[in-house]
Amino acid sequence: xxxxxxxxxKCPAARALESVGDWWxxxxxxxxxxxxxxxxxxxxxxxxAPNILTRRLKHLTDEGxxxxxxxxxxxxxxxxxxxxxGRDFFPVLxxxxxxxxxxxxxxxxxxRLADANTGEDRDPLLIDRVTGRTFQPEDxxxxxxxxxxxxxxxxxxxxxxxxxxxxx
Amino acid sequence: xxxxxxxxxKCPAARALESVGDWWxxxxxxxxxxxxxxxxxxxxxxxxAPNILTRRLKHLTDEGxxxxxxxxxxxxxxxxxxxxxGRDFFPVLxxxxxxxxxxxxxxxxxxRLADANTGEDRDPLLIDRVTGRTFQPEDxxxxxxxxxxxxxxxxxxxxxxxxxxxxx
DNA sequence: ATAGTAACTTGCATCATGATAGTTACTCGT
DNA sequence: ACGAGTAACTATCATGATGCAAGTTACTAT
Numbered sequence: 001x002x003x004x005x006x007x008x009x010k011c012p013a014a015r016a017l018e019s020v021g022d023w024w025x026x027x028x029x030x031x032x033x034x035x036x037x038x039x040x041x042x043x044x045x046x047x048x049a050p051n052i053l054t055r056r057l058k059h060l061t062d063e064g065x066x067x068x069x070x071x072x073x074x075x076x077x078x079x080x081x082x083x084x085x086g087r088d089f090f091p092v093l094x095x096x097x098x099x100x101x102x103x104x105x106x107x108x109x110x111x112r113l114a115d116a117n118t119g120e121d122r123d124p125l126l127i128d129r130v131t132g133r134t135f136q137p138e139d140x141x142x143x144x145x146x147x148x149x150x151x152x153x154x155x156x157x158x159x160x161x162x163x164x165x166x167x168x
Numbered sequence: 169x170x171x172x173x174x175x176x177x178k179c180p181a182a183r184a185l186e187s188v189g190d191w192w193x194x195x196x197x198x199x200x201x202x203x204x205x206x207x208x209x210x211x212x213x214x215x216x217a218p219n220i221l222t223r224r225l226k227h228l229t230d231e232g233x234x235x236x237x238x239x240x241x242x243x244x245x246x247x248x249x250x251x252x253x254g255r256d257f258f259p260v261l262x263x264x265x266x267x268x269x270x271x272x273x274x275x276x277x278x279x280r281l282a283d284a285n286t287g288e289d290r291d292p293l294l295i296d297r298v299t300g301r302t303f304q305p306e307d308x309x310x311x312x313x314x315x316x317x318x319x320x321x322x323x324x325x326x327x328x329x330x331x332x333x334x335x336x
Numbered sequence: 337a338t339a340g341t342a343a344c345t346t347g348c349a350t351c352a353t354g355a356t357a358g359t360t361a362c363t364c365g366t
Numbered sequence: 367a368c369g370a371g372t373a374a375c376t377a378t379c380a381t382g383a384t385g386c387a388a389g390t391t392a393c394t395a396t
Contacts, residue, residue, distance in 0.1 A: 003352075003384070004215075006191070010278040012268030013198055013261060019272060022353095023174070023185050030181055033305050036326075039374055045326060047172075049354050054375060064271075075362045077373070085271045090305050091294045092267055093181060095260040100180030103232075103253045104187060109313035110178040110320045115299075116309045122296050124303050126259045129291040131283075137201050137258050141284045145277035152278045158204075158213060170382070171353070207343055217385045222344065243392040245343070 010152050020089075021059045024048055026096075028056055029065065029082075029089050037079040065089065094124045178320050188257075189227045192216055194264075196224055197233065197250075197257050205247040233257065262292045 006018035020026060024046070031045050043053055057080055060066045065086035071079045094113070101109050113122040126135040133139070142156050174186035188194060192214070199213050211221055225248055228234045233254035239247045262281070269277050281290040294303040301307070310324050 006195075011195075011198070011265075012272060012277065012279060013265040014195055014268075015272050016264045016268030017191050017194060019268070026185060027174075027179075027182055030179070034310060040372085041326070043374090045323065049356085050375065051377080052354060072362095072373095075360080075373080077362090087305065088271065089267060091292075091303065092260065092263040094294060094303060094308070095263045096184045097179075097181040099257060099260055100182075100184030100187070103256065104180060104183050105315075109180065110315045110317070111180060111324070112311050112313045114309050114311040115296075116307050119311070120298075122303070122308055123298065124259075124294045125297040126262060126292045127295055128283075129293040130288075135259065135262060135290070135292050137255065139284050140262075140290055141282050142202060143280050143282040143287070145280045147273075147278045149278070155213065156279070158209070172355095208341090211343090217387095218344065219346080220385065240393090243343080245393090 010148075010155070019063045020065075021056060021063070024052060025056050025060055026093070028053075028060065029086065030093050030097075032066070032080065032082050032086065033090055033093060037081055039078070039080075042080075060086070091124075095126070098124055178316075178323070187231045188233075189224060189231070192220060193224050193228055194261070196221075196228065197254065198261050198265075200234070200248065200250050200254065201258055201261060205249055207246075207248075210248075228254070259292075263294070266292055 006014040009015055009018075020029075027046055027048075028042055031042055036042055036045060039050075039053065039057070042048070042057075043050055046053070048056075057066065057068075061068050061080065064083055066080040067083050068078050069081055071077055097113065101112070113124075114120060115122050127133060128135060144152055144156055148156075174182040177183055177186075188197075195214055195216075196210055199210055204210055204213060207218075207221065207225070210216070210225075211218055214221070216224075225234065225236075229236050229248065232251055234248040235251050236246050237249055239245055265281065269280070281292075282288060283290050295301060296303060312320055312324055316324075
């Protein structure tokens, strides 16, 4: 059976996952955001099979996260540079990284995030862009957008709002 | 061949992915953070095959993201409630949701995030917890943590720091 | 007493995955 | 100018994860 495609899902998170593709793609993006761009750089750093890497880079390029750029003619050699869309994936990576560091180890942390200028530890925090208030599940609800159809309305209705003071 | 396990990777992001398990798990967490907790609630809402759902819930419980709680004896019926670790996955979901909404559609958005109190749109933004400054790839570098071994040092050395004013 | 539902588990066919190995086309040292 | 080395893939193929359909158990409702 084929893996169920999330691309027809209404939820943007599900569609985001479909767009990214798979686990490896996320690690490729992680490396790309650290400055890697060549095929062999990714391969060495990830230890991924080259055919898989080929497929993933193609997928990410098709999805508009990478731009495939010729950096050397004859033989044609390409590098993969992040588009805006790809670079914008950064917050997802940071959230994931932080979650990992906070919850995974009984062992110690092997990597930390630091400020590029001062070298001090960085710890990302999610706030609301407008109000500046922290972002918590209790304060955040899902509401139908402009393109919501009946199924979306049903889905949202099924969700129990954490905070019942406001009805969507 | 078995899917390569990321659990031995040093990068916390990679290990986070391993801990979560797969695509479906992320959507299960999404629903759980919206208040769902019963097997059939997840199944209806996701359209996932029940055996897959069983497996994923077990995995997430084993990994400590869910607690399996008996809510009805004879017949034993369980609900899956998020632990702190599970609830802490929220920022990752929000980052993913936002990325999806911003980059995916040519079609319109079917869902938005709103403030539970005021009903106004919410837009998450990543800042540094201490300095309050925005979180950008250019300002953020990877440095070895306490448990870093030689391979980690090598990996980090291979990464080209975006901002070269500081050497890790 | 019968029907219906909740929450699974089992079996099985199939498709996608990943390790290994092969290919093409250069570059570099001597 | 010849051979070794490297970059960037592509091809092969066995394994095993996935998802559908159907079965199971134990209630609840009428």
